Amino acid sequence: MNQDFYTDLIAKRLSGNISxxxxxxxxxxxxxDAANRTLLKDMEAVWEISSSAPSSPVDVSAAxxxxxxxxxxxxxxxxxxxxxxxxLAAALLFLVVFAFLLRQFVVEPVAMPTLLVExxxxxxxxxxxxDGSVVTLNGSSRLEFVETDRERRxxxxxxxxxxxxxxxxxxxIIACGETQVRVLGTSFLxxxxxxxxxxxxxxxxxxxxxxKADEVLVPMVLTxxxxxxxxKEQAILEEVKIREANMLSWKSDTLVFSDxxxxxxxxxLEQHFGIEIEVDHPAILNCHFYGTFVTPRVTDIxxxxxxxxxxxxxxxxxxxxxISGAGCxx
Amino acid sequence: xTPKEEERLLSALKKNDTRALKQIFEAVYPLVLHTIxxxxxxxxxxxxxxxxxxxxxxxxxxDIDIRFSLVPYLRKMALNQALGFLRSxxxxxxxxxxxxxxxPAAEKPDHLLLDGELQLLVEQAIGSLPExxxxxxxxxxxxxxxxxxxxxxxxxxxxxxxxxxxxxxxLLREKMYGYVHKPx
Numbered sequence: 001m002n003q004d005f006y007t008d009l010i011a012k013r014l015s016g017n018i019s020x021x022x023x024x025x026x027x028x029x030x031x032x033d034a035a036n037r038t039l040l041k042d043m044e045a046v047w048e049i050s051s052s053a054p055s056s057p058v059d060v061s062a063a064x065x066x067x068x069x070x071x072x073x074x075x076x077x078x079x080x081x082x083x084x085x086x087x088l089a090a091a092l093l094f095l096v097v098f099a100f101l102l103r104q105f106v107v108e109p110v111a112m113p114t115l116l117v118e119x120x121x122x123x124x125x126x127x128x129x130x131d132g133s134v135v136t137l138n139g140s141s142r143l144e145f146v147e148t149d150r151e152r153r154x155x156x157x158x159x160x161x162x163x164x165x166x167x168x169x170x171x172x173i174i175a176c177g178e179t180q181v182r183v184l185g186t187s188f189l190x191x192x193x194x195x196x197x198x199x200x201x202x203x204x205x206x207x208x209x210x211x212k213a214d215e216v217l218v219p220m221v222l223t224x225x226x227x228x229x230x231x232k233e234q235a236i237l238e239e240v241k242i243r244e245a246n247m248l249s250w251k252s253d254t255l256v257f258s259d260x261x262x263x264x265x266x267x268x269l270e271q272h273f274g275i276e277i278e279v280d281h282p283a284i285l286n287c288h289f290y291g292t293f294v295t296p297r298v299t300d301i302x303x304x305x306x307x308x309x310x311x312x313x314x315x316x317x318x319x320x321x322x323i324s325g326a327g328c329x330x
Numbered sequence: 331x332t333p334k335e336e337e338r339l340l341s342a343l344k345k346n347d348t349r350a351l352k353q354i355f356e357a358v359y360p361l362v363l364h365t366i367x368x369x370x371x372x373x374x375x376x377x378x379x380x381x382x383x384x385x386x387x388x389x390x391x392x393d394i395d396i397r398f399s400l401v402p403y404l405r406k407m408a409l410n411q412a413l414g415f416l417r418s419x420x421x422x423x424x425x426x427x428x429x430x431x432x433x434p435a436a437e438k439p440d441h442l443l444l445d446g447e448l449q450l451l452v453e454q455a456i457g458s459l460p461e462x463x464x465x466x467x468x469x470x471x472x473x474x475x476x477x478x479x480x481x482x483x484x485x486x487x488x489x490x491x492x493x494x495x496x497x498x499x500x501l502l503r504e505k506m507y508g509y510v511h512k513p514x
Contacts, residue, residue, distance in 0.1 A: 004496060004497075004500070007496045007499055007500050008492050008493060008495065008496030009496075010496070010499065011492070011495035011496045011498070011499045012477070012492065012495070014499075015470045015471070015477070015495065016476070017470075017476055017477045042503050042507075042510050043499050043503060045506075045509075045510035046499060046502045046503050046506060046510050047471070047499070049452055049506065049509070049510065050452055050455075050456065050467075050471055050502065051471070058359065058360040058363055058364075060355070060356055060359050060360065063355075063359055063363075063377065063380065063381070064352060064355055064356065064359070066381060067351075067355060067381055067384050067385070068348070068352075070381065070385050071348065071351070071385065071388055166374050166377075166378070167378060
């Protein structure tokens with residue numbers, strides 16, 4: 001008998017699977033040689049130590065929050081087995097619904113209830129979807145959510161930040177007009193307003209694949225920190241470099257400038273506050289600005305800019321902000 | 331949870347009290363998750379499966395026999411969920427050593443290893459076993475399943491379980507040699 005045979009026996013003994021006959025065989029082998037006993041000791045030590053194996057930290061409260069949601073969904077469910085008559089009603093209802101669905105979608109998979117949310121121009125909403133994903137919807141946006149056994153599908157017009165829960169068997173798909181985003185991993189921003197010439201996507205965490213809904217175009221995979229844009233007129237999808245600093249300012253209500261050119265500062269302020277800004281002199285756009293603003297008013301930031309660069313600003317009759325002063329040399 | 335406490339929680343559960351579920355969840359979730367992680371070897375998948383376990387537990391709350399002790403009951407559910415997942419994916423196991431795991435054996439004597447380091451060493455050593463070998467070892471060592479139960483769950487022969495267990499111990503001894511070997 002080779003040594004493997006006896007280590008198999010040792011494994012059986014340690015795991016409590018050894019038979020009396022095998023135990024005798026093992027003992028005989030152990031008494032033959034001190035080296036055999038050392039081997040047993042080593043294996044006992046291995047068995048002992050292995051009990052201190054994996055215990056990574058567990059986020060119980062996050063897991064509970066997720067469970068609570070799944071359970072809340074089934075709360076209104078009728079407890080049929082307690083009410084025999086309800087069975088009949090349920091069966092009838094089922095037949096009616098089934099017939100209806102059969103007519104509606106002969107081949108479509110049966111869709112679970114749809115969620116439809118629309119936001120007013122300056123409204124923001126945080127939605128928790130039934131699959132545990134969280135969507136922060138920016139103003140003037142519209143989101144529709146449908147779940148089936150095979151996929152989770154969102155139709156989006158406008159801008160939203162998605163934190164998608166990982167489900168191995170059901171991909172999360174966002175359809176925005178001609179393109180669709182297929183989610184492999186977690187959080188990202190989609191900007192797809194119908195009245196803007198391009199769509200933008202910015203991945204914060206994980207990975208997504210983005211392509212034409214009709215799948216003529218090969219989808220593009222974007223990972224954390226990458227951004228893409230889709231030119232609607234030319235139907236071109238491309239990866240772009242973006243300044244990510246204030247992409248999510250509408251969500252966090254925080255603006256961060258770090259040696260940022262005034263041209264970009266003006267752009268971010270216009271986006272964030274939905275205002276228009278003019279400058280008196282192009283040299284103003286050459287200036288650079290530092291500052292972090294949490295839940296700012298537009299005047300807080302303009303005051304800071306005016307002070308830092310010796311500029312002035314005013315609100316004109318037409319509501320447009322106008323910045324004036326000498327500016328900075330190129 | 332004491333038996334009395336469990337009884338109280340179970341009867342609250344049958345009255346659809348989600349607070350009782352929460353209390354049970356907080357006590358047992360880490361165990362359930364770890365049980366599944368050990369079997370499927372993928373934390374994200376395990377988290378999904380653990381959710382399924384508790385959803386099923388909640389759905390079955392009216393049928394649960396009060397005489398069961400909750401912790402072993404949930405642990406069993408977790409194990410079944412994990413094994414069911416493996417079967418559903420029809421995993422074909424590789425007996426090859428994972429490529430990136432040409433991990434050198436730890437040679438530090440025990441007094442140099444800190445607690446956390448030992449855990450890490452053990453985790454790495456078990457993680458570096460060939461896939462099927464590691465799974466069988468974890469089912470035996472951590473889930474306390476008998477060879478016969480493992481063979482049934484994985485649809486393999488008892489003989490294979492025996493060989494793989496012996497192999498696991500031999501490989502683990504090599505990897506942890508400096509730590510475990512104390513010459514007479």
